[in-house]
Amino acid sequence: MATVYFDAGHTRNTFDRGGGKGVRRNGRSYEEHDSNIDIAEHAEKILKSHGFDVHITSQSYASSESLTSRTNEANRANADLLVSIHANAGASSANGACIFHWPTSEDFANIWANQWEDADTGVGLHGNGKHAVRVGTWTNLHMVREAAMPAYLIEHGFMTNDHDFDYIFGSKKDSYRKQCAEVIAKSVCEYFGVDYKGGSTYTPNHQEKSHTVSNNVDWVGTDDKGKELIITGSYVNYYDTQRWSNPTGAKKRGYKWEIDNLYKVNGSLQYRVQDENNDLYFTTGRSDLVKVGGEYTKDESSGGSNPAPKSGEGIVDYMNRIGMDSSYSNRSDLAAQYGINGYQGTASQNMQLLDYISGSGSGSGKSISQMANEIIRGEHGSGHANRRQSLGISKSQYEKVRKEVNKRL
Ligand SMILES: [Zn+2]
Incomplete structure (x- = not known):
């Protein structure tokens, strides 16, 4: 049976931190990757039940994005087909789904566009739904160009459009993502001449979250990038996005982060900092809680874990x-x-x-x-x-x- 590779565009939790794609709406941010991985995992499940050898690129689960390793992985595996799964962003009036293909390999794109119309997902096609990638424009997409096998990139509607948003992230997302996966699975079956026997149960198995984002973030900037930010209060909270509520965790006095940038969030100074694992977080810039030290050097022992309790200690x-x-x-x-x-x-x-x-x-x-x-x-x-x-x-x-x-x- 054919080997099919799916690639879920971008990586998790990278939109607010930079690098990823998504959309901000009503004070929250929504990550494109959350939708992409959901569709990829459901399509994988359906096609496995049809006997296909299906894989999702390991880069789809990585913490930072490398397009080259995505295509390399599919190339190394001698995959017969590569489908990269995305959602689009653009002018608020732009809407609809579409598929990008290499000018000389259009077969799967034709099948997918027909299946999309038949499925009647509620999101239409963008134009006629098919776009050949053109060298010298943004549509010269790496995933389509650098793959050794027929490769396609599907944009499942525009995150930036009111109507499409409701399907991608809003009230209709469960039935929509299920349908997106079914259209892909049906298209793959048709492409390889396999009878489609119906979908599997859809369980949104990706732990999705839309983050509350501050609608009042001002960049301040700092000359202290690369220096230590030392906690001087008994402990301070840190956050995985630019906010002041619902902390991701807390670190105690003496712990040091590496300073990356400085902002004002709702009027209060907030540093973007990097920890010993190179993870980026946000934390207070209050001078009674933190101070700037010397050049940051990675010290595994400053991992922020507290001492063990003494025997019987409450x-x-x-x-x-x-x-x-x-x-x-x-x-x-x-x-x-x-x-x-x-x-x-x-x-x-x-x-x-x-x-x-x-x-x-x-x-x-x-x-x-x-x-x-x-x-x-x-x-x-x-x-x-x-x-x-x-x-x-x-x-x-x-x-x-x-x-x-x-x-x-
Ligand atoms: Zn994308």
């Missing part, structure tokens, strides 16, 4: 010892951040919180590598929240497992 004593605010209201905030629901300060909740804060709460007794293997084998289901719960580990530990998984895929 949460309040522990927090006081490491310089954290141990008040009930702060513990309650932290509990909410770590996903401990309905915190009332019970003994078991306090033990759980102590595990999370100290990073000692393995719960599973397994190594990072063992847990990564189990996730890859599918033993902990899909979605980060599910997997973390299934493993019974803290967010910071789960992050380590996730990094290990990403490294291997």
Whole structure:
């Protein structure tokens, strides 16, 4: 049976941080990749059930984008067909789906455009739906040009159009993405002369989130890029997008990030910083909480994990010892951040919180590598929240497992 490669355009969580594509709407940002990967994974599922050898490029799951390794991967595998899955952006009036193809290989594009019209998804075709890539214009798309096999790139409507947005990210997204995947699967079957036997159950298996973004971000800029940002308060929160609510996590006094840039978010200074894993975050620029130090050097030991609790040490004593605010209201905030629901300060909740804060709460007794293997084998289901719960580990530990998984895929 034929080998089919799908490529989900861009990478996850890269829109706000730069590099990825998406759209901002009503104070939230929506990542194109969330839609692309959803369609790719469902199309993969349907075609596997038809006996195809289907793959999604590993770059579709990478943390930064390299188009060359995407086409190289499909070329190395001697794939018979490569389909890159995207959504478009442009003028707010532009709408509809379309497929890009190399001028000399149009077969799959014709099939797809016909199948799209038959499917009646609610999103029309952009023009006649087919565009040959043209050298010397933006349509000279790498994914189509550099692939050794027939390669196509589908834009599933315009994220920047009110009507299409509702299908790609809005109220109609589940049925729309399912249909997008079915159109691709039907087209692949027709292209290779295989009878289409119907779709599989669609489960949005990608943990999607639209981020709240501040509609009031001003770039300030800084001469301190590359220097240390040192925490001088007892701890500070950090965020994965430019906001002040719902922190991604907190770091304690003495922890150092590398300064990348400086903004004002809702009127308050906010640094963009890089951690020891080269992950970008945002954190406060308040002079009573952080200060600028010397040149940043990567120090694995400054990983921000807290010391282990002493035997028999309670949460309040522990927090006081490491310089954290141990008040009930702060513990309650932290509990909410770590996903401990309905915190009332019970003994078991306090033990759980102590595990999370100290990073000692393995719960599973397994190594990072063992847990990564189990996730890859599918033993902990899909979605980060599910997997973390299934493993019974803290967010910071789960992050380590996730990094290990990403490294291997
Ligand atoms: Zn795209």
